[in-house]
């Protein structure tokens with residue numbers, strides 16, 4: 001029997017696995033994709049994430065970074081006619097597949113078992129353990145564990161099973177990678193809130209690696225809405241305002257992610273039931289402008305602390321530990337809504 005089975009080898013799952021394996025617990029991480037796996041992301045590792053990583057693992061190795069290695073901050077354009085507001089906050093600019101794999105290797109080195117190409121397809125609570133159904137490339141099997149952790153991201157299977165009646169809102173980010181040129185400083189991440197371009201925010205950033213320089217242009221709308229009208233308007237604006245020339249479209253990708261507000265426009269976080277905990281995006285922890293890695297890492301640290309202490313029921317301790325993070329996330333979002341009031345009406349559900 002495992003002490004802990006963790007579903008998902010993202011930042012939340014891998015850091016938790018490392019911490020628990022360091023404490024000599026028998027830990028299994030199951031990841032449905034082949035590792036290293038791709039994750040749609042801007043790949044900015046905030047200074048808060050860097051601090052957690054430095055304490056728990058070490059500095060981010062330069063080989064994980066793309067150029068510019070350091071992003072100086074974010075420039076937010078409230079509308080197409082207003083000047084940007086600059087927020088200075090240094091982030092590392094990384095390739096997500098390699099960054100996440102670095103964390104998974106650290107978990108493996110600490111002694112956690114890592115099974116990729118393995119999907120959790122069921123779980124049920126027994127008297128003194130949890131039985132977990134796993135589907136590999138060619139067979140299914142059952143494993144037993146004392147604790148099950150849903151670190152399985154925004155679309156979390158574990159969350160869906162624990163809260164089958166949960167009403168969720170979803171948004172659909174769409175991101176394109178271009179060969180081309182633009183008159184914007186590559187050392188910033190750019191966010192655009194004009195409702196002509198997006199129902200949340202649109203973005204631009206630059207990533208350069210050994211395969212060349214990518215101009216990354218993206219936007220997002222509520223699930224079910226058509227993205228092209230927003231994307232085309234945004235692209236035209238980038239051409240007019242910043243001389244964007246997209247010489248060749250190299251890649252495009254889309255995904256579905258949870259909205260950080262529930263259907264009643266309240267912040268909602270979900271932490272699990274009994275000995276089944278949710279961490280990271282599975283718990284709906286999301287920082288401003290889709291910065292999800294620092295809450296993923298923080299919740300992993302807090303869940304590890306709760307599992308390793310012996311006095312209080314683990315879920316109670318985890319909920320207590322995580323409160324400061326939840327408060328900080330709400331304060332951050334509310335301050336953004338105060339600075340950009342129309343952003344709030346944009347992200348609130350439209351009747």
Ligand SMILES: Cc1cc2nc3c(=O)[nH]c(=O)nc-3n(C[C@H](O)[C@H](O)[C@H](O)COP(=O)(O)OP(=O)(O)OC[C@H]3O[C@@H](n4cnc5c(N)ncnc54)[C@H](O)[C@@H]3O)c2cc1C
Nearest residue numbers: 008010011012032041042043044120152153280281292293
């Ligand atoms: C367009 C976009 C840009 C973003 N940019 C940034 C950014 O620049 N900086 C930042 O901090 N955050 C960013 N985020 C958010 C960030 O990517 C997430 O919040 C972060 O990855 C959450 O980490 P996690 O470990 O909770 O989950 P994830 O990284 O999503 O990992 C979950 C893992 O679980 C696996 N899994 C799912 N279901 C199962 C199952 N049933 N069985 C086995 N495995 C399973 C998945 O394959 C996945 O590998 C961005 C998000 C989007 C959509």
